[in-house]
Amino acid sequence: MTDSSDAPTPLFDKLVVIGPGLIGASVLHRARRDKTIARQLVAVDINPAFRERVRELRIADEVTGDAAAAVADADCVLLCVPVGAMGEVAATVIPAMKPGAILTDTGSTKVAVIEAISPFLRPDIPYVPAHPMAGTEYSGPDAGFATLFDNRWCLLTPLPDSSSESVETITALWRLCGARTRDMTPEHHDRVCAIVSHLPHLLAFTICGTADDLADETRSEVLEFAASGFRDFTRIAASDPIMWRDIFLSNREAILEMLSRFLEDAQAMARAIRWGDSDYIVDRIERGRSIRRSLLENRQA
Ligand SMILES: NC(=O)c1ccc[n+]([C@@H]2O[C@H](COP(=O)([O-])OP(=O)(O)OC[C@H]3O[C@@H](n4cnc5c(N)ncnc54)[C@H](O)[C@@H]3O)[C@@H](O)[C@H]2O)c1
Numbered sequence: 556m557t558d559s560s561d562a563p564t565p566l567f568d569k570l571v572v573i574g575p576g577l578i579g580a581s582v583l584h585r586a587r588r589d590k591t592i593a594r595q596l597v598a599v600d601i602n603p604a605f606r607e608r609v610r611e612l613r614i615a616d617e618v619t620g621d622a623a624a625a626v627a628d629a630d631c632v633l634l635c636v637p638v639g640a641m642g643e644v645a646a647t648v649i650p651a652m653k654p655g656a657i658l659t660d661t662g663s664t665k666v667a668v669i670e671a672i673s674p675f676l677r678p679d680i681p682y683v684p685a686h687p688m689a690g691t692e693y694s695g696p697d698a699g700f701a702t703l704f705d706n707r708w709c710l711l712t713p714l715p716d717s718s719s720e721s722v723e724t725i726t727a728l729w730r731l732c733g734a735r736t737r738d739m740t741p742e743h744h745d746r747v748c749a750i751v752s753h754l755p756h757l758l759a760f761t762i763c764g765t766a767d768d769l770a771d772e773t774r775s776e777v778l779e780f781a782a783s784g785f786r787d788f789t790r791i792a793a794s795d796p797i798m799w800r801d802i803f804l805s806n807r808e809a810i811l812e813m814l815s816r817f818l819e820d821a822q823a824m825a826r827a828i829r830w831g832d833s834d835y836i837v838d839r840i841e842r843g844r845s846i847r848r849s850l851l852e853n854r855q856a
């Protein structure tokens with residue numbers, strides 16, 4: 556028999572997750588499973604059907620639509636709503652939080668989210684922005700699972716006035732979720748994510764649209780013959796429209812900069828194909844292969 560007093564004290568007494576969709580529900584699953592994150596778990600969602608699903612999934616002790624009441628005695632409030640909703644949710648919850656409680660978020664863009672939240676910040680509420688680099692094409696509470704963050708990066712973008720204690724606590728939260736953590740500036744974060752996450756989604760949405768237009772124009776069955784190459788794009792293109800609209804509009808400059816670099820490189824590839832420049836073509840493909848290999852090696856490490 557294990558003595559219950561041997562169990563480690565959880566990081567928080569009460570954690571409130573606002574927006575228990577893919578990301579929020581995954582944190583709740585992990586916290587339920589390991590019991591090292593919080594003694595009490597509360598989920599807040601604007602959507603009554605999602606609140607019902609969270610109750611059925613039994614991943615929170617309390618589920619409510621009243622964010623202000625839920626956060627009143629919380630030690631940590633984790634915002635997992637689409638980036639375009641972060642400001643309005645912050646406006647509701649920050650005035651209701653107890654002094655010393657930590658506010659954090661999982662938004663995929665950081666400069667715009669920090670700008671949206673900053674007007675509502677209080678000197679007695681430390682805010683530590685974060686972004687787990689893990690996900691799937693699914694959304695909503697049913698999409699969440701406990702191992703989503705295992706061995707994935709969580710990028711923290713602390714503010715100049717984020718106390719080191721609050722940054723350490725949020726670092727500990729993500730490590731308990733299974734992630735590796737790295738600190739960086741919000742500006743650097745947004746440029747990195749523009750190339751490794753936002754541009755790939757833009758390309759996937761666009762290529763699926765182009766193929767679909769072509770099928771309409773030629774009234775042919777182009778999409779029926781899609782094998783795994785195109786299917787890999789359709790997985791990414793199946794992602795949530797609201798989430799991705801908000802990401803594109805809130806990281807506009809970095810995405811447009813990466814897109815224009817990409818278009819120049821695509822133009823260079825087009826020239827190489829037109830003029831039969833085999834060396835250029837092979838060099839580009841070899842770079843792609845080696846990037847894939849090193850990613851797989853890192854994932855296994
Ligand atoms: N999906 C990913 O791959 C991924 C990865 C890392 C970070 N993120 C970021 O994390 C956040 C959540 O993403 P997700 O994929 O879990 O989204 P999701 O659509 O699965 O979940 C969002 C949840 O927020 C709820 N919600 C929306 N507005 C609300 C409001 N005003 N008050 C309360 N609840 C509200 C929705 O009903 C939904 O349950 C987003 O900011 C996203 O950019 C997403």
Ligand SMILES: O=C(O)C(=O)C[C@]1(C(=O)O)C=C[C@@H](O)C=C1
Pocket residue numbers: 662663687688689690691692751752753791794
């Ligand atoms: O794996 C996927 O399907 C994802 O889209 C996850 C992904 C990504 O682009 O890597 C998407 C958005 C996030 O903010 C972080 C992770």
